[in-house]
Amino acid sequence: MNFSKKIFDLVFDFRKFEFSGIFLLLMAFSLLMTACAVYKVKIKLAPPSISEIKYSVSEAADWNDLFIRNNGWFGGDGIFTLSLDGLDSVNTAAESQTLVLFSDSLIGEIKDGKVDSTFQMINNSVAIIKGAAPLDTAVSFHWDEDENGMPRSIFIPNTVASKPGEYFWLGDGFVNDEKRNDIYLFGYRIQTTDAEVFPFKEVGNVLIVIPEGSKPPFSDHRQIDTPFYMEGSPEATGSFGAGVLVNTHSSGAVNPDGFVYIYGVKGVKKEVLVARVRPKDIEKFASWRFWDGVDWQKEMLKASPIADRASNELSVTPLKDGRYAMVFQKDAIGTEVGLRLGLSPVGPFGPIIPVWDAADDLKDGIQLISYNAKAHPHLSRQNELLISYNINSFDFFPAIKKQPHLYRPRFIRLKFE
Known part of the structure; x- marks a missing residue:
């Protein structure tokens, strides 16, 4: 015991x-x-990786088919998409309408695979998509008309700095709920030149303001010259408006800070710059600040690149894990759609991750190029990004006669695992 x-x-x-x-x-x-x-x-805690991410990618055939048109609008590039309810986070378009912005656009008719000889090119147009699905019944295309009923660009430069003969190509934009829900978008004033390869040049940067509720062709819009065009040598020339990230609570941002981030592209290296401003101060250009790699500066020329080898149009999108996805066409007109991962809207951003090769789109045409890839988050499904890129030709009009459906956006789905 x-x-x-x-x-x-x-x-x-x-x-x-x-x-x-x-x-x-x-x-x-x-x-x-x-x-x-x-x-x-x-x-x-250790920060998430900016050099790798698990993903798969596939062609988005349903979106590709939406832009194969035979009557009216049958071609265009640019393609920025703005959610008209202001929600810009992933998978939020089901109950909204989307404004699609095109730059150079083709209006005419295609019969039996041949384009009518009377087709017209204008410098910008728009489309409206109802909901999130790429349905033919949900999309309408719009342009202006002159006094003779001929197609005309919706936006034509009329600012103090504008000169006769200039035209607009369109940049990104957003619905500003701190300015009466007006739409703010960027317009680049363009002049035609005698250059052999790229016979045009940008000469100014403009904010285009569309009142809430206005309908195409937006005859009541305003235009404001901005100081955000950088003129100089090929290495120094640049402009802001290449991409817009609305990092506010009302936009559905993952980590909102109340600012709108406006991305610019500079020089032959296609260096990416970034500015930010409160939405309510968008027209107060003295309130804009420019990232110098360490802090925010008042002077635009003090901005430092956060990335390079990008394209003149791009996107930066918050991911649900806290990272930011910069999507662009590698080296401006390369075949690869590139992705960089960042830890904030200003980076640091990691190396280029090639996610798609557009070479198949270029093999059966005349001097074809691909360019200006970007994501469309509010039209994307959960855990993915819907991405578009443009197809064009250095021998444009002969190429259009041979392949009338050539000049339209192509789409892919980038799915994160």
């Missing part, structure tokens, strides 16, 4: 020690957490 009692007491004492040890560990952890809270001690 005495021996058995000693064994029992020994086991009981050991379990008391084991329980006490666990209790002490829990107490220590609790005290540590309390100290962190009281003294605001931050426990640093």
